[in-house]
Amino acid sequence: xxxxxxxxxxxxARDARWAEPFERLAGKLRATRGxxxxxxxxxLMTPDLPGAVAAQAAEGCDTVTVVPVFFGQxxxxxxxxxxxxxxxxxxxxxxxxHCATAVGEDDAVLDAVAxxxxxxxxx
Amino acid sequence: xxxxxxxxxxxxARDARWAEPFERLAGKLRATRGxxxxxxxxxLMTPDLPGAVAAQAAEGCDTVTVVPVFFGQxxxxxxxxxxxxxxxxxxxxxxxxHCATAVGEDDAVLDAVAxxxxxxxxx
Numbered sequence: 694x695x696x697x698x699x700x701x702x703x704x705x706a707r708d709a710r711w712a713e714p715f716e717r718l719a720g721k722l723r724a725t726r727g728x729x730x731x732x733x734x735x736x737l738m739t740p741d742l743p744g745a746v747a748a749q750a751a752e753g754c755d756t757v758t759v760v761p762v763f764f765g766q767x768x769x770x771x772x773x774x775x776x777x778x779x780x781x782x783x784x785x786x787x788x789x790x791h792c793a794t795a796v797g798e799d800d801a802v803l804d805a806v807a808x809x810x811x812x813x814x815x816x
Numbered sequence: 817x818x819x820x821x822x823x824x825x826x827x828x829a830r831d832a833r834w835a836e837p838f839e840r841l842a843g844k845l846r847a848t849r850g851x852x853x854x855x856x857x858x859x860l861m862t863p864d865l866p867g868a869v870a871a872q873a874a875e876g877c878d879t880v881t882v883v884p885v886f887f888g889q890x891x892x893x894x895x896x897x898x899x900x901x902x903x904x905x906x907x908x909x910x911x912x913x914h915c916a917t918a919v920g921e922d923d924a925v926l927d928a929v930a931x932x933x934x935x936x937x938x939x
Contacts, residue, residue: 699936703888706890706891708891712888713921714918714920714921714926715887758936763887765829766831766833766836767830768829798836799929801928805924806919807845809919809925810824810919814820
């Protein structure tokens with residue numbers, strides 16, 4: 694059976710509580726699908742992306758979609774992430790690895806953020 | 817007339833394109849309200865939060881809500897931001913400054929991100 698994993702890719706931070714929304718997001722996705730959903734971080738937290746990709750390959754995924762959970766697309770997404778993904782592809786030549794645009798570029802995500810802002814001012 | 821400004825507070829980055837989602841978000845909010853909406857950054861981009869607060873005070877705001885456009889709440893939000901907000905309050909004693917929880921803590925925002933992830937895997 695073909696399995697299609699999702700890896701939520703975040704920046705990482707020193708404070709463990711920083712990862713809470715990422716864990717909640719992974720939980721929401723796991724509640725709706727049977728294939729693996731995991732987290733990976735650029736720095737300061739583990740696993741890194743190569744580790745998360747290797748784990749999903751070991752779980753039988755033939756395809757992995759990496760979703761950058763970032764608002765803006767700066768150097769981390771435009772330069773660092775493609776290099777890491779290329780290394781992952783070289784390490785797992787049988788695995789298809791797709792890389793999505795950062796979630797902050799999605800209009801529906803921005804609409805939800807705008808609605809949150811409006812709720813905060815009590816209008 | 818009382819004016820209630822919104823300041824979207826982001827991390828900042830070296831690449832100017834990083835700020836595009838923040839600008840789109842500000843545009844969405846400006847389309848729905850007449851009071852000021854502006855951006856402010858922790859580092860690498862301008863204006864900083866004290867500059868944005870001063871500008872909204874000069875525009876006649878008596879209340880400003882700062883919304884951290886971050887997913888996770890690490891040191892930047894738990895330690896740096898409260899210190900900056902306290903400095904802004906000291907500089908503008910007549911201004912009410914509210915500080916919201918980071919947008920990534922909002923369940924509807926996370927739902928929108930989860931839906932985006934599902935669309936990326938084509939399910």
